[in-house]
Amino acid sequence: MITAPYIILAAGGTGGHMMPAEAVADALLTEGYEVSLVTDTRGQTIGNVMTDVHRIVLGASSHMSGGLIGKAKALFSILTSTFQVRKAFRKKQPTVVVGFGGYPSLPAILAARSLGIPYILHEQNAVLGRVNRFMAKNAELVALSVETTDRVPEGTKIYVTGNPVRHLIAKLANIAYAVPMGFGDMRIFILGGSQGARILSDVVPVAAALLSKEIRDRLDIVHQARPEDIERVKAVYDAAEIKTHVEPYFNDVGAILLRTQLVISRSGASTLSELSAMGRPAIMVPLAIAADNHQTANAKIVAEAGGGIMIAEQDFTPEALAEKLESLLNSMGALRDWSDGMRTIARLDAAENLSRKIIELCDGEGIRA
Numbered sequence: 468m469i470t471a472p473y474i475i476l477a478a479g480g481t482g483g484h485m486m487p488a489e490a491v492a493d494a495l496l497t498e499g500y501e502v503s504l505v506t507d508t509r510g511q512t513i514g515n516v517m518t519d520v521h522r523i524v525l526g527a528s529s530h531m532s533g534g535l536i537g538k539a540k541a542l543f544s545i546l547t548s549t550f551q552v553r554k555a556f557r558k559k560q561p562t563v564v565v566g567f568g569g570y571p572s573l574p575a576i577l578a579a580r581s582l583g584i585p586y587i588l589h590e591q592n593a594v595l596g597r598v599n600r601f602m603a604k605n606a607e608l609v610a611l612s613v614e615t616t617d618r619v620p621e622g623t624k625i626y627v628t629g630n631p632v633r634h635l636i637a638k639l640a641n642i643a644y645a646v647p648m649g650f651g652d653m654r655i656f657i658l659g660g661s662q663g664a665r666i667l668s669d670v671v672p673v674a675a676a677l678l679s680k681e682i683r684d685r686l687d688i689v690h691q692a693r694p695e696d697i698e699r700v701k702a703v704y705d706a707a708e709i710k711t712h713v714e715p716y717f718n719d720v721g722a723i724l725l726r727t728q729l730v731i732s733r734s735g736a737s738t739l740s741e742l743s744a745m746g747r748p749a750i751m752v753p754l755a756i757a758a759d760n761h762q763t764a765n766a767k768i769v770a771e772a773g774g775g776i777m778i779a780e781q782d783f784t785p786e787a788l789a790e791k792l793e794s795l796l797n798s799m800g801a802l803r804d805w806s807d808g809m810r811t812i813a814r815l816d817a818a819e820n821l822s823r824k825i826i827e828l829c830d831g832e833g834i835r836a
Contacts, residue, residue: 472562472829473501475579479510479525479571482660483735487591487818488567489517490631494822496520500829503561505552507571523555525574541570548574549581556582562829563587563607565821568596576602585828589821591630591736593764595619607828610821612736612814613768618759628821629814630740635721637815640744644806646728646799650685652710653796656723656747657690658732666752666780668696671731672703674788682796683709689723691716721745728802729795731788734766734777742774743813748805749775750791752783773808 474495478488485506492502503521510516511524525548552574564579564586566572579586580602588599589610595603595618603609603623611619612630619625647653655675659667668690675686688711692700697713704711717723724730724745732738734751742749751769753762766777778787795801814820 471499471501473503473559474825474829475503475505475556475561475564475575476567477505477564477572477575478567478569479505479507480569481509481735482513482516483591483737484567484569484572485510485513485516486633486737486741487589487631488565490633490637490818491565491589491822491825492517492520493634494631494818495825498822498826500826505572505575510571523552525551525571545570545573545577549577552578553581556584560584563825565589565825566599566602567591568599570598573598573602580605587821587825587828589628589631590616591740592761593617593736593768594759594761596761597758608824610824612740612817615768617764626824628824629817630736631818631821632737632740632744632815633721634818636724636741636744637818639721639725640746640813640815642725642745644728644746644748644803646803647685652687653682653685653799654687654689654727654729656727656730656732657688657692658720658730658738659691659693660733660735660738664733664752664754665693665696666783667731667733668692668700670783670785670788672700672707673785674792675709676703676707677785677789678793678796682793683707685796686710688712689717689727690714728799730775734762734769736761736765739765739769740814740817743769743809744815746806746810746813748802748809750788751775751777752780753777755780768812769809772812773804774812775805775809 476488478484495502505523507525566576566588585607587608588606590599593613603620609623609625610628614627686709690713694715701713730747730749734753751766753766770777
């Protein structure tokens with residue numbers, strides 16, 4: 468009896484790594500392949516992602532932990548997690564391992580390399596991440612989301628697949644962007660990523676309160692905030708009599724985006740891929756401490772395509788944001804143009820592109836150009 472190839476997807480840390488992995492898992496499962504996920508405790512807690520896929524949960528932590536003691540603990544956790552994965556791979560050896568970057572993916576890739584199991588890497592951002600740079604030399608392929616990805620080691624075998632978006636988002640991609648008729652609600656989605664973003668909670672509610680009463684009366688704001696920020700965010704909106712819905716996590720991001728006219732967000736790769744797929748305009752605030760400044764690189768691609776604007780953290784003040792929102796929401800013509808710009812960089816076939824390369828490797832024929 469011939470069994471289906473067994474594929475390991477290694478992703479964790481944040482939704483930015485987990486969402487593309489989920490999209491690829493869906494594509495591979497549809498084709499009849501067996502899939503397991505190697506993730507960390509943070510990836511495990513992200514709701515509504517690959518809930519029916521077998522998991523190996525590791526204790527690996529980021530190298531960015533504070534001080535020498537933190538770094539030593541992180542190194543130890545990666546080593547112990549690598550031995551944990553090797554044990555699992557010896558018990559049931561995968562055909563291919565696919566890493567989606569970030570330190571939670573490193574033990575699975577190290578284990579694969581040590582056991583001679585072929586592996587593919589996928590990079591979501593416009594700058595190749597540190598783990599992917601470290602492991603690129605022996606990869607069968609490094610799949611890129613954008614052609615202009617920076618810091619790719621010389622001699623690396625690359626292929627531009629795009630950044631996979633979840634099936635639900637891809638299904639909604641062809642629905643037109645709509646602006647409110649007459650005096651209808653103007654909907655804004657504040658999206659801080661799976662971990663939330665404090666600066667958005669500090670600035671956006673205060674900026675919204677500075678808007679004219681005519682605009683405030685029409686606003687309908689959905690705001691993702693960290694649990695510890697929710698009450699104070701609600702208090703500012705309530706004092707300004709703005710209609711809001713504030714939660715730490717939303718399982719129905721696609722449905723929210725469908726009725727959204729403007730997104731204010733960080734510029735993580737998966738967030739921007741979903742916004743481009745659905746043509747949702749964005750004001751982007753890149754995380755200033757992001758490794759290799761990759762969020763700024765991501766945002767620049769969107770801004771250059773006319774999909775929105777980037778505001779650096781030091782310039783992201785309530786007064787500056789209120790001035791921009793007042794201008795945008797008074798006519799909304801610019802938002803229509805931004806929507807069109809967003810769609811020009813969408814790659815709705817990214818999950819199929821990457822899964823096809825994985826299948827080529829599973830078939831033993833090598834990866835075709």
